[in-house]
Amino acid sequence: MALTDAPTPPPPATHQPRDPTPHAQTPRRGLLAAAVTLFGLWCAALAFLAATTANPPLINLRQLAQARFLVTAVVEDTASGSCRVLERWSPGEIPDRIRVTNLSATGAVAGREYILPLRPDPVADDGAFRVADLPLRGFPPLIYPRTPEVERQLRAWQRPQP
Numbered sequence: 001m002a003l004t005d006a007p008t009p010p011p012p013a014t015h016q017p018r019d020p021t022p023h024a025q026t027p028r029r030g031l032l033a034a035a036v037t038l039f040g041l042w043c044a045a046l047a048f049l050a051a052t053t054a055n056p057p058l059i060n061l062r063q064l065a066q067a068r069f070l071v072t073a074v075v076e077d078t079a080s081g082s083c084r085v086l087e088r089w090s091p092g093e094i095p096d097r098i099r100v101t102n103l104s105a106t107g108a109v110a111g112r113e114y115i116l117p118l119r120p121d122p123v124a125d126d127g128a129f130r131v132a133d134l135p136l137r138g139f140p141p142l143i144y145p146r147t148p149e150v151e152r153q154l155r156a157w158q159r160p161q162p
Contacts, residue, residue, distance in 0.1 A: 056149040059115075060134060060142055061157060067117030067132040069094050070154070072146055075108045081128070086113065089154060094118075099128040106131055106143045113146035115154065 064070065070089035076082040081103040085096050101121045108114060118129040131141035144150045 056147065057144055059144055059150060059153045059157065062135045063132050063142060064117050064157060066135075067119055068092065069118040069129065070115065071098075071118065072113060072115050073098070074113050075103065075110050078104050078108050078110055083116070089115070089158070094129075095127075099124075099126065100131060101128050102130045102141060103143075105140045107140070108143055115144040115146055115150055117143075 068090070069092055071085045071094060072087040072089070073083040073085045076084055081100040083098050083100055083103070085094060085098060088094060098118075100116065100118065101124055116129075117132040119132050121128045121130040124130075131143055133141055
């Protein structure tokens with residue numbers, strides 16, 4: 001074979017430029033946008049439900065067992081502890097207007113109705129009461145907003161067990 005008879009190398013492959021608009025990725029981006037939108041709507045719906053659906057308060061049965069009196073009262077003044085009794089849940093004499101010495105520690109709001117588990121205040125000499133303490137130390141005493149759910153729990157607690 002002569003030098004002129006040598007096989008010629010194949011012509012270089014011509015590089016075809018890619019189409020700048022990737023048609024295959026457009027549906028994927030649309031699906032991703034739809035998924036992100038649905039996720040955002042789902043999170044917003046859960047946040048709305050969490051904000052508007054409150055868990056009902058649960059009464060502390062051990063606290064109620066320590067209380068001598070259980071009343072529904074309107075808080076008139078949180079600083080002085082002045083309350084007007086609306087309903088008595090327990091037997092025993094309790095005046096229509098009472099003073100609760102530790103009412104300011106409960107977070108009560110003046111003008112609202114609460115169910116108060118009370119004990120006579122041993123330190124006060126004017127017949128004042130105090131909200132019964134919780135069995136766990138370090139926690140403020142609990143009072144309960146007057147709601148149908150809390151009243152249902154109280155009726156169930158007062159019902160004699162078979």
